Amino acid sequence: MSRFARFVLFAFCPFFLSPFRLAAQQNPSKAAVTVIRAGKVVDVDAGRVLSNQIIVVRGDKIEAIGEALAIPQGAKVIDLSKMTVLPGLIDCHTHLADGARDGDPISQLKKTAAQVALESVPNARLTLESGFTTVRDVGVYRALGDVALRDAINRGYIDGPRMFVAGAYITITGGAGAMTGFAPDIQLPWDLHFGEANSPWEVRQKVRLLVQNGADHIKVLSTGAVLTHGSNPSSIEFTPEELQAAVDEAHHFGLRVAAHAHAADGIKNAIRAGVASVEHATLIDDEGMALAKERGTYLDMDIYDEECIEEDGRNGNTPADFLEHDRDLGEAQRQRFAKAVRAGLKMSFGTDAGVCPYGVAARQFAFMVKYGMTSMQAIQTATHNAADLLGKSDLLGSIQPGKYADIIAVTGDPIADVRALEHVSFVMKEGKIYKQ
Ligand SMILES: [Zn+2]
Numbered sequence: 001m002s003r004f005a006r007f008v009l010f011a012f013c014p015f016f017l018s019p020f021r022l023a024a025q026q027n028p029s030k031a032a033v034t035v036i037r038a039g040k041v042v043d044v045d046a047g048r049v050l051s052n053q054i055i056v057v058r059g060d061k062i063e064a065i066g067e068a069l070a071i072p073q074g075a076k077v078i079d080l081s082k083m084t085v086l087p088g089l090i091d092c093h094t095h096l097a098d099g100a101r102d103g104d105p106i107s108q109l110k111k112t113a114a115q116v117a118l119e120s121v122p123n124a125r126l127t128l129e130s131g132f133t134t135v136r137d138v139g140v141y142r143a144l145g146d147v148a149l150r151d152a153i154n155r156g157y158i159d160g161p162r163m164f165v166a167g168a169y170i171t172i173t174g175g176a177g178a179m180t181g182f183a184p185d186i187q188l189p190w191d192l193h194f195g196e197a198n199s200p201w202e203v204r205q206k207v208r209l210l211v212q213n214g215a216d217h218i219k220v221l222s223t224g225a226v227l228t229h230g231s232n233p234s235s236i237e238f239t240p241e242e243l244q245a246a247v248d249e250a251h252h253f254g255l256r257v258a259a260h261a262h263a264a265d266g267i268k269n270a271i272r273a274g275v276a277s278v279e280h281a282t283l284i285d286d287e288g289m290a291l292a293k294e295r296g297t298y299l300d301m302d303i304y305d306e307e308c309i310e311e312d313g314r315n316g317n318t319p320a321d322f323l324e325h326d327r328d329l330g331e332a333q334r335q336r337f338a339k340a341v342r343a344g345l346k347m348s349f350g351t352d353a354g355v356c357p358y359g360v361a362a363r364q365f366a367f368m369v370k371y372g373m374t375s376m377q378a379i380q381t382a383t384h385n386a387a388d389l390l391g392k393s394d395l396l397g398s399i400q401p402g403k404y405a406d407i408i409a410v411t412g413d414p415i416a417d418v419r420a421l422e423h424v425s426f427v428m429k430e431g432k433i434y435k436q
Contacts, residue, residue, distance in 0.1 A: 031059025033075040038085035044383040057405040060430035088133025088406030090386035093350025096123045097146040103317040124160025126359035131424030133406035134162045143168035143194030147214040167215035168195035176221040181229030200245035207249040218250040223266030226325040233262035243273035282333040300350035304364035306330030308356035341372040349382035365418040375418040405431040
């Protein structure tokens with residue numbers, strides 16, 4: 001690329017505020033140095049725990065980690081010698097930009113876009129303070145609200161995790177990602193049906209629009225959904241041709257695709273189309289598991305959610321049709337999760353945050369262990385594996401020199417009891433401390 005072309009790209013590209021832009025502006029030689037004395041460090045790349053480590057943070061990056069490192073002069077020293085230190089956690093399936101959490105998406109019609117945006121501020125803060133320094137946000141009802149939230153965090157207007165965003169749901173008319181449940185003669189504003197597409201070419205057009213407007217990845221809905229009126233989780237929505245169009249067009253722009261899918265055939269259609277991850281993967285069958293293994297597709301299974309759907313149901317906060325969709329699916333998904341773990345499939349950590357309250361995503365770790373993972377495997381899904389799914393292993397996912405200083409700490413030993421991660425007491429993102 002010529003220097004002029006590079007200038008034009010950086011000056012006018014809609015990715016101007018993409019997650020890593022601000023960090024690149026810092027001058028490393030003048031950056032502040034912080035040293036963390038860590039009692040224990042979970043080395044998620046090697047799957048082991050190290051003792052008595054010194055972590056040197058310069059500016060927004062990790063400069064060094066080791067047992068007997070010299071502490072640079074003038075460095076600020078943080079004593080975490082009685083704690084276990086881990087890389088910042090990554091939730092690969094969140095919805096931070098839908099405003100205050102309530103049981104029915106139709107509530108979006110009772111709020112202005114500004115209201116939804118401001119209601120989303122605490123969603124971002126609670127997520128970061130609970131130890132999740134990065135999220136892969138996979139869809140928003142009001143298109144591009146997630147882009148705005150990501151950029152507000154990057155500009156320092158509000159506190160939140162580093163966000164990678166989808167911009168909107170790409171979904172069939174009346175599909176799993178559509179706003180449904182209102183009278184047919186009501187015309188929705190553009191941002192509440194931005195991502196509807198009903199042919200391969202319409203899918204390509206939506207991908208192009210989302211790329212143009214700052215999306216970091218593409219989210220498609222391959223089957224019906226639990227939490228959508230008039231939807232059926234066991235129905236197929238996008239055809240194989242439409243899914244292939246989404247993946248092909250996204251790849252033209254270097255973007256990956258996440259596919260929502262509950263039904264077995266919809267899961268296989270998505271894997272065959274070449275998506276990076278299947279979200280939920282609730283009813284994945286043996287053939288689907290073999291395909292995922294062959295293609296290296298991640299399964300991003302939100303196995304804790306059932307607890308919140310049932311609790312909200314008991315409190316009258318979940319619409320009756322959603323509970324009907326959900327019947328038997330929770331346990332079916334957990335059994336398939338256990339099978340996928342035994343089969344050695346690629347697994348990432350995604351909670352569908354927004355179904356459960358924001359800030360409790362770490363509760364899923366204990367369920368991942370209950371259904372067959374070791375604590376280390378469960379932690380790896382939210383660090384090492386999540387960074388790989390994002391295509392950002394060079395910058396995220398472990399405490400290694402050259403990566404972003406996204407560092408958390410807990411009291412206790414999360415390898416002995418993974419529930420220690422439900423109470424994160426130290427949070428650093430890009431070298432800045434947000435909780436101590
Ligand atoms: Zn979701």
